Amino acid sequence: MRIVSFLISAVITIGLVVVLSMQLPVGTSKTPCLGSFLSPQHGFWQNAEPANNDFTADLHFPQLAGKVDVYLDDRLVPHVYADNENDAYFVQGYLHAKFRLWQMEFQTYAFGGRLSEIMGRSSGGTDFVKIDRFFRRLGMVYGAEKSLKELEANPVTKNETDAYTAGVNAYIANLKPNQLPLEYKLLNYKPEKWTNLKSQLFLKYMSYNLAGGDNDFEMTNAKSIFSMADIEKLYPTTQDSLDPIIPRGTQFAPPSVLVTKPVTADSTYAPSIDTGTASLILAPHENNGSNNWAVSGIKTHCINSK
Numbered sequence: 001m002r003i004v005s006f007l008i009s010a011v012i013t014i015g016l017v018v019v020l021s022m023q024l025p026v027g028t029s030k031t032p033c034l035g036s037f038l039s040p041q042h043g044f045w046q047n048a049e050p051a052n053n054d055f056t057a058d059l060h061f062p063q064l065a066g067k068v069d070v071y072l073d074d075r076l077v078p079h080v081y082a083d084n085e086n087d088a089y090f091v092q093g094y095l096h097a098k099f100r101l102w103q104m105e106f107q108t109y110a111f112g113g114r115l116s117e118i119m120g121r122s123s124g125g126t127d128f129v130k131i132d133r134f135f136r137r138l139g140m141v142y143g144a145e146k147s148l149k150e151l152e153a154n155p156v157t158k159n160e161t162d163a164y165t166a167g168v169n170a171y172i173a174n175l176k177p178n179q180l181p182l183e184y185k186l187l188n189y190k191p192e193k194w195t196n197l198k199s200q201l202f203l204k205y206m207s208y209n210l211a212g213g214d215n216d217f218e219m220t221n222a223k224s225i226f227s228m229a230d231i232e233k234l235y236p237t238t239q240d241s242l243d244p245i246i247p248r249g250t251q252f253a254p255p256s257v258l259v260t261k262p263v264t265a266d267s268t269y270a271p272s273i274d275t276g277t278a279s280l281i282l283a284p285h286e287n288n289g290s291n292n293w294a295v296s297g298i299k300t301h302c303i304n305s306k
Helices: 002-020 034-038 085-111 115-119 128-138 140-152 155-173 182-187 196-211 216-225 228-234 265-269
Strands: 068-072 078-082
Touching: 068 085, 078 085, 085 115, 085 128, 085 155, 085 182, 085 196, 115 128, 128 140, 140 155, 140 196, 155 196, 216 228
Parallel strands: none
Antiparallel strands: 068 078
């Protein structure tokens, strides 16, 4: 009887170990490994932080050439004071990773056409493979590679970018399994090593997100209904209550290249598309962005590196 009880207990234990160490199939979505996710030592419990969490620490990195002081204000906004610029870029990368690592990686996965690798084929009605195809066809990685080539051709910007990348990787290298952000535990994967290409890919993401939309199809339809005078009243180039940065009355030199508008401009733009139903998928929100302003140089200050 004892042998039977032992065998039953052993089978149950082995079964629990196997089940808790694998991702349960839920359609085409990614799920966490319940064992590690629920583990008191490594699971999501470790992501809870006290409201008065103290970030005071004395860290040492061989990559730093001088001393760097970081102060977090009451809103956890970091203020970095460094003896030289490259040290500041290194610490900036470290801080970005400390507070935004999963967001940084997720967005580079998305715009690199790799989102389905971590999210699965689809979830909640979102087709991640379709999103990957869209951004791969858009050529986001190609654009980032071209930008990186130009950036690394300049030794100053290359050193700055290298320092930032080293800072991100310094945080990742010292990240323990229990310290992984919650999203990594939910999706059961670990952060990759950061690269300069990822930084450029993130820049392409910001460019697309802030300037990747248009209303060409809608404006073409409106143009076929309203007169040009009505269009100018309904959709003025600039609002009459706003002054542009360039002073009014500024004289510009005539353009060196004169572009001739095609007679069939509208049909050339979309010769075989029904403009009433066509739309750009994944278009950014037209009101996206945090702010849009400029400050005079006399209102700002900077610390020159020695």
